[in-house]
Amino acid sequence: MLYEQKPAMARMFFREAVTRAVREEMTLDPHVLILGQDVGAFGGSYREFDGLYKIFGPDRIRDTPVAEAATIGIAAGAAAAGYRPLVSITYMDFLMLGFDALINYAAKLRYKTAGGLSAPMVVKTTAGAQGQGVAHSQCIEAWLMSVPGLRVVAPSTPADAYGLMKTALRCDGPVVYIDHKRLFPTPGDTPVTETLVPFGKACIRRDGSDVTVVSHGYMMRVALDAAQIVAQDGISCDVIDLRSLAPLDIDTVAGSVERTGRLLTLEEGQVVCGVGTEVAIQTFERTGPKPWTRIGALPAPVSSNPVLEAACIPDAPRVADAIRALLAR
Incomplete structure (x- = not known):
């Protein structure tokens, strides 16, 4: 072999x-x-x-x-x-x-x-x-x-x-x-050898079957931590790293959503007209409507106060709670 x-x-x-x-x-x-x-x-x-x-x-x-x-x-x-x-x-x-x-x-x-x-x-x-x-x-x-x-x-x-x-x-x-x-x-x-990453190609960071979690940049670490948390409850997350935002790799996302039947999008920016909204709309144009939720920063400027900053930005427990709520629909 x-x-x-x-x-x-x-x-x-x-x-x-x-x-x-x-x-x-x-x-x-x-x-x-x-x-x-x-x-x-x-x-x-x-x-x-x-x-x-x-x-x-x-x-x-x-x-x-x-x-x-x-x-x-x-x-x-x-x-x-x-x-x-x-x-x-x-x-x-x-x-x-x-x-x-x-x-x-x-x-x-x-x-x-x-x-x-x-x-x-x-x-x-x-x-x-x-x-x-x-x-x-x-x-x-x-x-x-x-x-x-x-x-x-x-x-x-x-x-x-x-x-x-x-x-x-x-x-x-x-x-x-x-x-x-x-x-x-x-x-x-x-x-070690020269390796280029093509634009428009997402990457599946963790395989799962219950929900598709899509993110990019630093929020990928949060998404993976949240997936690890809910795994203790028996929830299996397919975690996708977009890597490229324009162009988007909707083929990979839609294929995952077809398997899991649910989508959660995560970003550090605002959710209004955000990355997650665009990902979801393009995905559902292919798959038909599916249960979906979006997580992002709270609708407020990010404070330099560490307590307020932490409250504004998504963290793994907040994302884990959103995953559980999505599966409970």
């Missing part, structure tokens, strides 16, 4: 996986540049570019002022001119300042020029709550999913941080790559 040989793996932190992917792509392609606050000698706000400045120098890694609109605008122009800039936006909240260049120029450029020009740029931005208050804690990925021409990805593991970054830096259009503050120090196995 033949067995599929698993690739050799190396243990590394999430931030190290990002560094490795960017280093490899900058080595392969001299058109790849990095722009952003503290990306140079400091090595990035979360040390996700650590050591790259010593290798590639100031010609390819440029520290910028606290001017997100200008930085994204410069990157969009450089991309149209043939470069492949990677822009680092320290807090996702301030990505809003660069929406004009990102959405009205970069995402539309291929359409406006009948394919004559494109903007192969990556905007890497860090989402999520970790004690930094109302303007440094938001998850607004749902806003971006509806923009034609814009791809949106959100890795939850070091392996996907590596593989999705490499795919993003080779993409011929703008990509928003969303990481999370709480993920940078988390370890995980990453392939």
